[in-house]
Amino acid sequence: MExxxxxxxxxxxxxxxxxTQQQQKQKQLQLQQQQQHFHVLxxxxxxxxxxxxxxxxxxxxxxxxxxxxxxxxxxxxxLLDGRDNDTTSSSSxxxxxxxxxxxxxxxxxxxxxxxxxxxxxxxNLIMTDFCMPGxxxxxxxxxxxxxxxxxxxxxxxxxxxVPSRINMCLEGGAEDFLLKPVQLSDLKKLxxxxxxSLSQYPCENISSSSTNEDDESINxxxxxxxxxxxxxKISNNGVCKRKALVSADPLERxxxxxx
Amino acid sequence: MESTLQQQISAMKQSLLDEGxxxxxxxxxxxxxxxxxPQFTEEIVALFFADSAHLxxxxxxxxxxxxxxxxxxxxxxxxxxxxxxxxGANRVRLQxxxxxxxxxxxxxxxxxxxxxxxxxxxxxxxxxxxxxxQLVKQLRSEEKTVxxxxxxxxxxxxxxxxxxMAITKDEEVDVVKGTGNEPGxxxxxxxxxxxxxxxxxxxxxx
Numbered sequence: 001m002e003x004x005x006x007x008x009x010x011x012x013x014x015x016x017x018x019x020t021q022q023q024q025k026q027k028q029l030q031l032q033q034q035q036q037h038f039h040v041l042x043x044x045x046x047x048x049x050x051x052x053x054x055x056x057x058x059x060x061x062x063x064x065x066x067x068x069x070x071x072x073x074x075x076x077x078x079l080l081d082g083r084d085n086d087t088t089s090s091s092s093x094x095x096x097x098x099x100x101x102x103x104x105x106x107x108x109x110x111x112x113x114x115x116x117x118x119x120x121x122x123x124n125l126i127m128t129d130f131c132m133p134g135x136x137x138x139x140x141x142x143x144x145x146x147x148x149x150x151x152x153x154x155x156x157x158x159x160x161x162v163p164s165r166i167n168m169c170l171e172g173g174a175e176d177f178l179l180k181p182v183q184l185s186d187l188k189k190l191x192x193x194x195x196x197s198l199s200q201y202p203c204e205n206i207s208s209s210s211t212n213e214d215d216e217s218i219n220x221x222x223x224x225x226x227x228x229x230x231x232x233k234i235s236n237n238g239v240c241k242r243k244a245l246v247s248a249d250p251l252e253r254x255x256x257x258x259x
Numbered sequence: 260m261e262s263t264l265q266q267q268i269s270a271m272k273q274s275l276l277d278e279g280x281x282x283x284x285x286x287x288x289x290x291x292x293x294x295x296x297p298q299f300t301e302e303i304v305a306l307f308f309a310d311s312a313h314l315x316x317x318x319x320x321x322x323x324x325x326x327x328x329x330x331x332x333x334x335x336x337x338x339x340x341x342x343x344x345x346x347g348a349n350r351v352r353l354q355x356x357x358x359x360x361x362x363x364x365x366x367x368x369x370x371x372x373x374x375x376x377x378x379x380x381x382x383x384x385x386x387x388x389x390x391x392x393q394l395v396k397q398l399r400s401e402e403k404t405v406x407x408x409x410x411x412x413x414x415x416x417x418x419x420x421x422x423x424m425a426i427t428k429d430e431e432v433d434v435v436k437g438t439g440n441e442p443g444x445x446x447x448x449x450x451x452x453x454x455x456x457x458x459x460x461x462x463x464x465x
Contacts, residue, residue: 046345048341052288052303056291184287
């Protein structure tokens with residue numbers, strides 16, 4: 001009969017604990033590395049909200065480009081003048097070149113498609129305000145969804161909690177709807193949407209072969225937050241077509257915001 | 260361990276919250292102040308005051324017209340509501356909403372009174388936050404000379420971590436710096452500090 005000393009058992013427990021810790025740390029590191037490759041296009045006419053969004057996204061390790069209108073967003077995506085890249089084989093739109101990844105985009109008229117192709121313009125997520133002068137966030141959403149960028153998740157934001165508006169956006173293809181002011185916890189809930197978009201850019205991923213695996217494990221961790229995010233923004237009148245799970249916290253916070 | 264200045268700042272922040280000058284979102288903003296940009300909150304608040312001063316002036320101009328273009332006023336006040344809520348300027352936001360409501364009544368006199376109140380709230384908040392940020396700035400420069408406060412914090416957390424990792428269900432443990440040769444549950448201080456630093460980094464990022 002083999003006797004295992006208490007010390008040995010405790011040592012094994014300690015080692016197992018350390019291993020799990022290590023695994024968890026590795027996963028976190030992988031996630032952070034993937035996140036650093038995420039590029040978010042933020043659209044908002046308010047300079048204050050742009051500054052806030054830029055900060056929130058940067059702190060969350062994303063690259064950000066902020067633009068002040070739907071038109072500027074379309075220009076950035078190369079969709080102005082109804083130009084669309086669905087018919088072309090190249091996935092990079094011919095549009096003015098952009099250098100920095102955390103910046104406010106100011107349009108330049110010189111098209112530089114070679115540089116564009118080299119840069120491989122990619123956008124993993126579009127976050128847009130709903131109420132904007134000129135093109136609304138909803139209009140932008142529809143334009144994006146009808147273009148070669150249609151697979152990019154779009155999240156709409158608004159300072160007003162109007163269920164019909166929320167539903168309209170979700171029906172129009174928005175991934176999620178956030179109430180302003182946006183907080184860090186809201187961005188954490190967007191993680192699953194961004195991870196979904198990784199499959200669009202396989203050559204950009206660090207570990208493309210293990211993406212699916214990571215997705216699964218990460219999605220499992222994020223499942224509760226993912227399923228609660230959309231429905232909590234919708235009022236309780238049952239019009240919501242998304243998942244029915246509701247988490248109490250976002251609702252409480254939302255109702256506090258209402259005047 | 261908190262300095263008097265730190266206590267002063269905490270007290271002022273608490274009173275700003277208690278009196279409704281700012282709300283939870285202001286606190287959220289301060290969480291975003293980090294090594295890269297320790298003045299983020301101050302900057303975004305300054306941006307707000309500059310922007311909202313223009314909006315208030317625009318409203319004043321519109322209200323002086325006859326007839327008043329209420330659609331335009333409402334648009335301006337909608338913008339105002341958005342930016343004040345984005346920086347957590349609670350009382351200012353509420354007063355802005357009151358003004359928006361009184362537009363619907365069409366009573367020009369009460370409108371002008373409401374606007375005056377908004378300007379007062381706006382000025383009061385600016386004064387209070389100017390003072391607050393001055394204190395914060397002072398504290399930051401104090402910290403630079405004394406030494407990075409986070410180091411002390413990390414050390415404290417490391418001690419806690421040592422205790423946490425050493426304690427099993429049924430035991431009480433004296434936290435003793437081991438030699439590394441003890442079997443089982445001894446964790447080196449380095450390891451503990453690393454775990455804690457990682458956790459702190461995550462907390463900051465979160």
